[in-house]
Amino acid sequence: MGRKLDPARKEKRGPGRKARKQRGAEVELARFLPPEADPGQRKLSSHARRRSAKRRRAAGEEPRGGRQPGVKKQVSPSKEILPKKVVAQPPHCQSGFSDGNSKWLTPAKAKKIQSEDNNVELSSDGEEEEGIWEMEEEEEDGSSEEMVDDYGASSSDEEELLPIEKAALKQKSDRGGFSEDDSEEEEVAEEASRQKKGQKEEEGADLQLNMDVDEQFKLPTDEQIERETAEPPDLHIIHQRIKGNMEVLQDFGVKREEGRTRQEYLALLRRDMAAYYSYSDFLLKKLMDVFPLPELINFLEANEVPRPVTIRTNTLKTRRRDLAQALINRGVNLDPLGKWSKTGLVIYDSSVPIGATPEYLAGHYMLQGASSLLPVMALAPQENECILDMCCAPGGKTSYIAQLMKNTGMILANDSSAERLRSVVGNLHRLGVTNAVVSNCDGRQFPKVLGGFDRVLLDAPCSGTGVISKDPAVKTNKDEKDILRCAHLQKELILSAIDSVNAASETGGYIVYCTCSITVEENEWVVDYALKKRNVRLVATGLDFGKEGFTRFKECHFHPSLKSTRRFYPHTHNMDGFFIAKFKKFSNAIPKAQKGEEPAVEAASPLPVPDTIMELQSKKKKLEGSKVAKGQKKPQSALKKRHSLQAQRRPVKAGQPSPQVLRARVPTRKKRRVNQNEQ
Amino acid sequence: MRPLTEAETRALFEKLGKYIGENIQLLVDRPDGTYCFRLHRDRVYYVSEKLLKVATSIPRDSLVALGTCFGKFTKTQKFRLNVTALDFLAPYAKYKVWVKPGSEQSFLYGNHVLKSGLGRITENTAQYQGVVVYSMADIPLGFGVAAKSTQDCRKVDPMAIVVFHQADVGEYVRSEDTLT
Numbered sequence: 001m002g003r004k005l006d007p008a009r010k011e012k013r014g015p016g017r018k019a020r021k022q023r024g025a026e027v028e029l030a031r032f033l034p035p036e037a038d039p040g041q042r043k044l045s046s047h048a049r050r051r052s053a054k055r056r057r058a059a060g061e062e063p064r065g066g067r068q069p070g071v072k073k074q075v076s077p078s079k080e081i082l083p084k085k086v087v088a089q090p091p092h093c094q095s096g097f098s099d100g101n102s103k104w105l106t107p108a109k110a111k112k113i114q115s116e117d118n119n120v121e122l123s124s125d126g127e128e129e130e131g132i133w134e135m136e137e138e139e140e141d142g143s144s145e146e147m148v149d150d151y152g153a154s155s156s157d158e159e160e161l162l163p164i165e166k167a168a169l170k171q172k173s174d175r176g177g178f179s180e181d182d183s184e185e186e187e188v189a190e191e192a193s194r195q196k197k198g199q200k201e202e203e204g205a206d207l208q209l210n211m212d213v214d215e216q217f218k219l220p221t222d223e224q225i226e227r228e229t230a231e232p233p234d235l236h237i238i239h240q241r242i243k244g245n246m247e248v249l250q251d252f253g254v255k256r257e258e259g260r261t262r263q264e265y266l267a268l269l270r271r272d273m274a275a276y277y278s279y280s281d282f283l284l285k286k287l288m289d290v291f292p293l294p295e296l297i298n299f300l301e302a303n304e305v306p307r308p309v310t311i312r313t314n315t316l317k318t319r320r321r322d323l324a325q326a327l328i329n330r331g332v333n334l335d336p337l338g339k340w341s342k343t344g345l346v347i348y349d350s351s352v353p354i355g356a357t358p359e360y361l362a363g364h365y366m367l368q369g370a371s372s373l374l375p376v377m378a379l380a381p382q383e384n385e386c387i388l389d390m391c392c393a394p395g396g397k398t399s400y401i402a403q404l405m406k407n408t409g410m411i412l413a414n415d416s417s418a419e420r421l422r423s424v425v426g427n428l429h430r431l432g433v434t435n436a437v438v439s440n441c442d443g444r445q446f447p448k449v450l451g452g453f454d455r456v457l458l459d460a461p462c463s464g465t466g467v468i469s470k471d472p473a474v475k476t477n478k479d480e481k482d483i484l485r486c487a488h489l490q491k492e493l494i495l496s497a498i499d500s501v502n503a504a505s506e507t508g509g510y511i512v513y514c515t516c517s518i519t520v521e522e523n524e525w526v527v528d529y530a531l532k533k534r535n536v537r538l539v540a541t542g543l544d545f546g547k548e549g550f551t552r553f554k555e556c557h558f559h560p561s562l563k564s565t566r567r568f569y570p571h572t573h574n575m576d577g578f579f580i581a582k583f584k585k586f587s588n589a590i591p592k593a594q595k596g597e598e599p600a601v602e603a604a605s606p607l608p609v610p611d612t613i614m615e616l617q618s619k620k621k622k623l624e625g626s627k628v629a630k631g632q633k634k635p636q637s638a639l640k641k642r643h644s645l646q647a648q649r650r651p652v653k654a655g656q657p658s659p660q661v662l663r664a665r666v667p668t669r670k671k672r673r674v675n676q677n678e679q
Numbered sequence: 680m681r682p683l684t685e686a687e688t689r690a691l692f693e694k695l696g697k698y699i700g701e702n703i704q705l706l707v708d709r710p711d712g713t714y715c716f717r718l719h720r721d722r723v724y725y726v727s728e729k730l731l732k733v734a735t736s737i738p739r740d741s742l743v744a745l746g747t748c749f750g751k752f753t754k755t756q757k758f759r760l761n762v763t764a765l766d767f768l769a770p771y772a773k774y775k776v777w778v779k780p781g782s783e784q785s786f787l788y789g790n791h792v793l794k795s796g797l798g799r800i801t802e803n804t805a806q807y808q809g810v811v812v813y814s815m816a817d818i819p820l821g822f823g824v825a826a827k828s829t830q831d832c833r834k835v836d837p838m839a840i841v842v843f844h845q846a847d848v849g850e851y852v853r854s855e856d857t858l859t
Contacts (some may be wrong), residue, residue, distance in 0.1 A: 361848035362818045429763040438743040541757040
């Protein structure tokens with residue numbers, strides 16, 4: 001229990017890897033026991049000091065004489081914090097102080113012993129000592145400033161004094177009398193620590209050298225890098241280097257080193273960041289593509305802290321006000337989530353487990369991230385609609401849909417994992433959702449199983465690069481293949497989602513696509529793909545915050561309407577990284593051009609569109625034909641015109657769309673939109 | 680998925696009747712559409728006709744749940760009510776028991792209700808009558824069977840059991856996997 005008290009152990013000073021650990025009880029012990037080396041030194045309380053100051057003032061100029069070095073030596077032990085160190089440096093060699101010359105240290109030892117002897121004598125007449133004390137401090141300040149100049153590689157006081165401390169240690173072991181109580185082990189440890197310190201200073205000196213030359217960051221040489229890879233990484237140095245590197249990159253023209261390219265800087269930055277935040281090189285590269293550099297740092301930092309716990313009130317059973325009151329009575333500290341949500345609450349801290357209160361068990365709220373409320377708000381389900389939630393586990397969004405529909409209409413909650421569906425069933429029952437059917441199908445089969453929905457929510461499975469704070473494993477276990485595999489699956493799913501919607505629905509015809517990933521491959525790319533493959537267009541999500549999606553990314557150009565998609569980031573919105581796109585389907589027909597005109601390109605494109613979809617389409621047409629026939633006629637005629645237009649462009653478009661193509665496309669899209677508005 | 684047989688319906692209604700009595704009528708004849716009971720993988724689901732139509736088009740193997748699960752038939756064809764039915768039992772319950780805040784937690788961990796934790800109880804509750812258990816804030820917590828009649832409850836010592844535990848909402852956390 002508690003910390004061990006080992007009186008034999010000496011508290012080590014100075015920085016080091018162990019310095020941050022909680023220290024043993026001997027630290028506190030030192031406060032209570034009189035210091036063995038220089039007794040009487042800590043006698044001054046704050047009151048005494050004040051008194052002494054007063055006395056000094058009264059005495060006037062008298063103690064000014066104390067500035068002479070001889071007097072200083074006598075009095076110096078009374079300095080509170082670092083008496084030995086002060087003593088250890090004779091005035092005449094203050095300037096020549098560096099790591100290499102330890103010669104001067106030897107004479108200092110002798111002096112120190114003397115001074116300590118003096119100290120013992122002096123402490124008897126404390127009056128005089130106290131009187132000069134403050135002057136002494138002034139003196140000391142002056143000298144320490146000088147020292148900074150000498151080897152100010154490190155700015156902190158502790159590091160400055162390292163060699164002195166080293167000297168003190170050495171001296172101790174030399175004299176033997178003082179270090180008799182030190183055990184053999186301790187000496188070994190000290191030796192090791194001394195070595196370590198030495199190393200550090202070396203590195204520090206390197207750094208300092210750089211600073212001296214041009215006052216700015218310099219790329220390390222290959223040897224340095226090699227040396228660094230050999231030994232365990234020093235996070236502090238890496239952090240410093242990231243900072244310096246960033247500064248250079250922000251103002252590259254001015255601060256760059258001659259003959260070094262931006263790529264070299266970026267490569268170093270990436271390697272440092274990967275080491276400091278422990279990301280895989282691949283993922284970091286992806287992130288660097290998405291974010292500008294200062295934002296990237298913010299993003300990486302935001303991923304290190306968890307997002308706030310948020311809950312959603314289940315308005316089927318209670319009201320937010322009542323719930324908040326009930327939870328406050330249980331000792332929960334909470335606040336409304338934000339202006340944009342009428343049901344969300346943020347939990348700051350709680351004296352009870354928030355996932356097991358009687359209110360939770362009675363289904364009054366659902367533990368749910370703030371970001372997962374957004375897609376449902378974008379979906380805006382209406383009462384008495386038919387809604388499909390394609391990947392529903394664990395049922396948070398599904399229950400929110402049910403809540404917005406007031407348990408009317410019908411929700412089909414689907415997920416491909418039977419395991420995860422258990423929690424869906426539990427949550428839906430707990431929250432009192434009665435209008436849901438839970439199925440365990442593969443989302444890609446979808447219009448085959450059931451189609452003609454008013455709205456579809458597709459929360460696609462993704463690589464999870466937006467929720468790294470929740471699952472840090474993502475940092476390292478994702479690579480290009482995983483991302484592309486996700487993207488492929490998402491493209492398949494989004495097509496089936498679009499096909500499952502009935503465009504002629506009076507109230508709906510909307511698809512919301514969302515992922516908790518922030519890579520472009522899984523978001524804009526997929527959306528752009530859907531825009532090409534189906535008769536859908538993007539509409540505003542109805543969320544008044546979030547960043548616009550990319551319309552161009554590296555060499556890719558996406559459809560300009562991708563501006564209406566929304567991206568959410570941990571560092572800007574304090575919620576999980578998220579992407580939301582909302583489509584409106586304007587025709588049930590599937591563009592025919594795919595099949596007839598570009599079989600070769602089709603095969604090469606990342607998603608081979610299966611023939612089944614064509615089948616499904618025909619089947620679905622049969623199904624819906626009678627119902628929709630009237631409503632569909634007009635759009636189809638307009639559509640045919642567009643098909644012919646598209647058919648001409650198709651071969652070029654299937655690959656990466658070139659800017660030319662894009663320009664050619666825009667007017668037709670616009671025209672179509674006008675048509676839509678007329679309808 | 681199929682409608683319940685005669686025997687199954689009887690077993691179900693007998694069990695429900697213990698808690699909500701003749702209010703079963705209200706469950707079957709609802710003003711907001713027709714509701715019915717369906718059996719799927721030995722579970723009984725209470726579901727609206729509208730939802731039923733949709734569910735029929737989903738393959739039986741991949742249908743997991745629909746509407747509200749009321750309970751399940753055991754291998755010996757007895758019907759066992761599930762805590763998921765609480766939403767429909769609570770509003771129609773004839774006999775209720777309220778537990779004190781202190782013993783709420785104990786009940787939610789699956790323990791019986793003791794006399795010391797008994798806050799209130801409906802008058803003239805008979806022994807072995809099915810009761811719905813509420814917290815003092817009127818949140819339904821589960822249901823059980825009265826171990827003592829209301830009269831007897833007054834006399835027994837504080838550590839005596841007054842309600843036998845059958846189901847409680849803590850099962851949503853404790854046994855999520857076996858709920859349906």
